[in-house]
Structures are given as structure tokens and as C-alpha cells.
Amino acid sequence: MHKFIHIDMDAFFASVEIRDRPEISHNPVAVIGTVSRSPVLATCNYPARAAGLRSAMLLSDAFIICPDLITFPARMELYRSVSAEMKELLLKYTDKIEMPSLDEAYLDVSDSTMFGGSATKLAQAITLDIKESIGLSVSSGVAPLKFLSKIASDVYKPGGLCVVPPNEIGVFISRLTLDKIPGVGPSTLAKLKAVGLFTGADIQSAPLQQLKALFGRNGELLWWRCQGVDRAHVVVQKEKQSVGIERTLPKNLYAVDRAVNVLLKDLLPELMTRESIIFSKRKISRLSVKVRFTNFQSVEREAKATHLCHQKLADLVHRCWESGHGSPVRLIGLSVGLTDASENEEQLSLFHH
Numbered sequence: 001m002h003k004f005i006h007i008d009m010d011a012f013f014a015s016v017e018i019r020d021r022p023e024i025s026h027n028p029v030a031v032i033g034t035v036s037r038s039p040v041l042a043t044c045n046y047p048a049r050a051a052g053l054r055s056a057m058l059l060s061d062a063f064i065i066c067p068d069l070i071t072f073p074a075r076m077e078l079y080r081s082v083s084a085e086m087k088e089l090l091l092k093y094t095d096k097i098e099m100p101s102l103d104e105a106y107l108d109v110s111d112s113t114m115f116g117g118s119a120t121k122l123a124q125a126i127t128l129d130i131k132e133s134i135g136l137s138v139s140s141g142v143a144p145l146k147f148l149s150k151i152a153s154d155v156y157k158p159g160g161l162c163v164v165p166p167n168e169i170g171v172f173i174s175r176l177t178l179d180k181i182p183g184v185g186p187s188t189l190a191k192l193k194a195v196g197l198f199t200g201a202d203i204q205s206a207p208l209q210q211l212k213a214l215f216g217r218n219g220e221l222l223w224w225r226c227q228g229v230d231r232a233h234v235v236v237q238k239e240k241q242s243v244g245i246e247r248t249l250p251k252n253l254y255a256v257d258r259a260v261n262v263l264l265k266d267l268l269p270e271l272m273t274r275e276s277i278i279f280s281k282r283k284i285s286r287l288s289v290k291v292r293f294t295n296f297q298s299v300e301r302e303a304k305a306t307h308l309c310h311q312k313l314a315d316l317v318h319r320c321w322e323s324g325h326g327s328p329v330r331l332i333g334l335s336v337g338l339t340d341a342s343e344n345e346e347q348l349s350l351f352h353h
Contacts, residue, residue, distance in 0.1 A: 001166060003119040003142070004234070005107040006149035007126065009086070010137045010158035012103035014045040016082055017072045019135045019296055029070045032059060042074050046158055085134055085290075085298070088244050088333065093126060098234045104153075106146060108234040120163050127161065133248045133331060135296045144169065146232040147182050147225060154180075169228040174201035181225060183218055191215070200226045243278055244288075245271040246333030252294055253329040256321040260314045263289065267334045268308065278338070284308065286337035289316035293327035300333075308336070 009015065013031040018024060028048035030041045039059040041048075051066040062069055083102040090097050096108035107126075115121035123140045130138050141152025143164040152172075155162035164172045177199055178184050178192055191214065197203060203211070203226035211219035224230065245267050253259050272279065287309070288302035301319040303312055313334070321329070 001110070002108065002144050002146075002233075003110045003112075004144070004146045004149040005109055005119055005123045005126070006141045006143075006146075006153040007086075007090070007105045007107065007123075007130075008139045008141075008150075008153040008157075009103040010139055011043055011045045012136075013043045013074060013079055014048075014072075015136050016079060017075075018045065024070055027070050028053065028066050028068060029072070030062065031074050032071050033074050044069075081298070081300075082134065082136070086130060088246060088335070089129055089133055090126065091244070092129075093122060096234050096236055098236060104150075106149065106234045120161070123161055123163075127159075129248075133246070133292075145225075145228065145230045146234065147230055148172065150182070151176065151180050170204070173226050173228060174199065174204055176200040178203070178222075181222060183222060188215065188218070240278065240338060242288075242335050242337045243271065243275045244333060244335035245274070246290060246331060248331045249329065253332075256318055259291065259321060259329055259332055260317045262332055263313060263317055263334055264310055267332065268313070271334060271336070272308075275336075282338040284336055285339045287312055287316065288335040288337065289313060289320055290331075290333035290335070291317070291320035291324065291329055292331035292333075293324045294330050295327055297324070297327070298331075299323040302335075302337075 014029050017031060018029055026047060028045065028051050030044035030048055030053065032039050033042035034040065035056070041053060041055055041057045041059065041062055043055055044053045048066060048069060053062050053066055053069070059071070079102055083099070087097065087099060087105065090105055090107060093114065094107050094109050094112055098106040109119050109122055112122060115125065119142045123142050127138055127140055130136060137159045139153045139157045139159060140161050141149040141155070141164070142161070143149040143152050144166050148164050148169065152162040152164050178197065179189050181200070184192070195214065197206060203223060206223070208220065208223050211223040215222065247267060249262070253262070284306055285304065286302050287305045288300060290298060290300040292298045299320045301316045303316060305312055
């Protein structure tokens with residue numbers, strides 16, 4: 001039996017902007033993008049949505065509806081960086097990860113033995129880990145079918161978890177409006193309604209040939225999905241570009257030497273053990289160290305390298321530390337860039353003191 005988890009960051013862009021400004025978390029907040037040279041809402045937080053705002057709305061219209069709206073320009077580099085942090089965190093739980101966008105991820109945990117093989121407990125642990133490590137809220141869905149895990153993650157937004165057990169797949173689908181099912185866009189939805197099909201239950205009882213006649217291959221796919229049959233799987237990037245590890249510390253660190261010690265004595269040996277097979281087959285191209293401070297500011301410094309040089313890693317920690325201007329450290333991370341597998345030659349010594 002397959003077990004899928006879908007992780008969806010709640011109001012992602014807006015939440016990143018609010019993270020360092022908790023005093024505005026209860027205010028309507030939006031991140032602004034541009035469409036045809038006109039400023040629009042790229043995303044908005046839940047107080048803004050409660051006021052009637054939505055993504056893609058013109059900024060001028062948004063201010064008419066909600067004059068107190070707080071806005072920020074989109075900072076895509078920052079959002080990409082936070083998304084990468086989330087993926088690094090998820091890799092602690094499984095390497096079967098697909099991220100179709102910056103703010104969501106599918107995980108195939110079918111073979112996981114963590115938490116006794118419970119996908120529900122795994123999803124709970126991931127949600128808590130993202131909150132504590134990255135400072136953001138996520139909603140998640142757990143289901144035996146990939147597309148259902150995504151639908152489930154939207155049920156209890158924000159910050160909720162919805163689980164669809166195997167024996168409840170049919171009932172869960174029967175209650176869905178058809179616009180919730182992937183592949184049903186506005187045009188298809190209108191045609192479905194025109195022939196009296198409104199819910200998953202309607203499709204479940206409709207003849208397969210009717211759906212095929214109306215919509216061809218897509219109609220057949222919709223029918224099978226509503227029967228609880230779907231072979232979609234998590235599409236994993238075939239070759240890792242880097243491997244990494246990070247740790248939220250049990251106690252904040254106030255001295256750079258202690259941060260160096262955590263990285264060299266704890267994180268590095270654990271990474272070497274966990275990724276020993278990869279290190280035996282791939283060469284190193286760079287080293288990167290990340291430090292997150294108690295104010296959630298993250299600093300990352302990297303250097304080209306062909307081996308795991310202790311002195312170079314210590315120097316990177318010091319460079320990160322200097323950017324914190326004395327703030328305590330709550331998280332330390334280590335990432336090792338890898339060359340392409342096609343460049344595999346005789347492996348150089350990993351350690352060079």
C-alpha cells in the first residue's frame with residue numbers, strides 16, 4: 001500500500017515576510033507581483049483573505065476593499081532560499097520528494113519505518129519540525145493516492161492535518177466537488193455540470209463510456225480517480241546535486257567556538273555516515289555552512305572545495321557568525337555540493353586537515 005504526504009506552506013510568500021515581523025501577523029498582509037505592468041496580489045495571508053482579498057487581484061482594487069492592507073514587494077530569491085531550506089529538512093525523513101512549486105512537496109513514505117511506519121505521525125513530526133526550524137506554518141494531507149494527499153492538505157488550512165485512510169477513500173472522494181480533482185478546470189467543470197455531474201459521487205455512479213465520450217482520455221482518468229484508482233507516483237530528481245544536514249539546537253549558542261564544535265563533531269560525522277555511499281561514488285565541488293539566529297535570520301556561506309576540509313568549514317562558520325552581530329544561534333546546517341556523476345574519477349581524499 002502506498003503512503004503519500006503532501007506538504008503545503010500556508011500563504012507562503014506572505015508568511016515569509018511576516019515571520020520576522022510577528023506584530024503584523026493578525027493584520028491583512030499581501031505580497032505584490034506584476035501582471036502586464038499592473039501591480040497585483042501574488043499572495044495574501046488569511047486575515048486578508050477573510051477581508052475578501054485573493055491572489056491575482058489588482059492592488060488598486062485590494063486597497064478599496066481593504067484600506068489597511070500591508071504590502072511587501074515580492075522577493076523571489078528569498079522565497080527560493082526558504083523553499084530550499086524546506087527541502088533540506090524534508091530529506092531527513094525521505095529522499096522520495098517531488099516539489100512541483102516553491103511552496104509544496106509530495107513525499108512517498110510507503111517504505112518508511114519511522115514512527116513505526118505511521119505516515120500520520122510522520123506528517124505531524126514534519127509539520128512541527130518546519131515550524132520550529134523555519135518558523136512557518138504548513139498544512140498537510142496523508143492518503144494512499146498522490147492526488148488525494150494534495151486535496152487532503154487543503155481541508156484544514158491553515159496549519160491542519162487531514163488523513164484519508166484506505167478504507168475511507170471512496171467516501172472521501174464521493175463528497176468532493178469536481179473542481180477539487182486535478183485536471184478539472186473551469187471549462188471541463190462547466191461541461192460536467194451541464195450533464196448533471198457535480199460531485200465525486202456522481203462520477204462514481206456514471207458509466208465509464210459516458211466520461212470517455214465526453215472528455216476522451218481525461219474523462220477516463222477522472223472516472224478512475226473517482227473510483228479510487230490512480231497510478232501517479234512521486235517524481236524524484238534522479239541525481240542529487242548536494243547532500244546536507246542541519247540541526248535545530250536544544251539550547252541557543254552564544255559562542256562561535258561552540259558552533260564550530262557542533263558542526264565538526266556532530267553534524268559532519270553524521271552526514272558522512274548517512275551519505276557514505278554517495279561520497280564513495282561522487283566527488284565534492286563545494287562546502288556550504290548555514291547558521292540561523294534566534295530572530296530567524298539565516299546566513300549561508302560557501303566555498304569551493306574538493307574535500308571536507310575542517311579548517312575551511314570552521315572559517316565558514318566564523319563568516320556566518322559575523323553576520324549575526326552577536327545574535328544567539330538556534331540552528332546550524334552543513335551542505336556538500338557534488339560533481340556530476342559523469343565526472344566520476346578516482347575519489348579524492350574526503351578529509352584534509
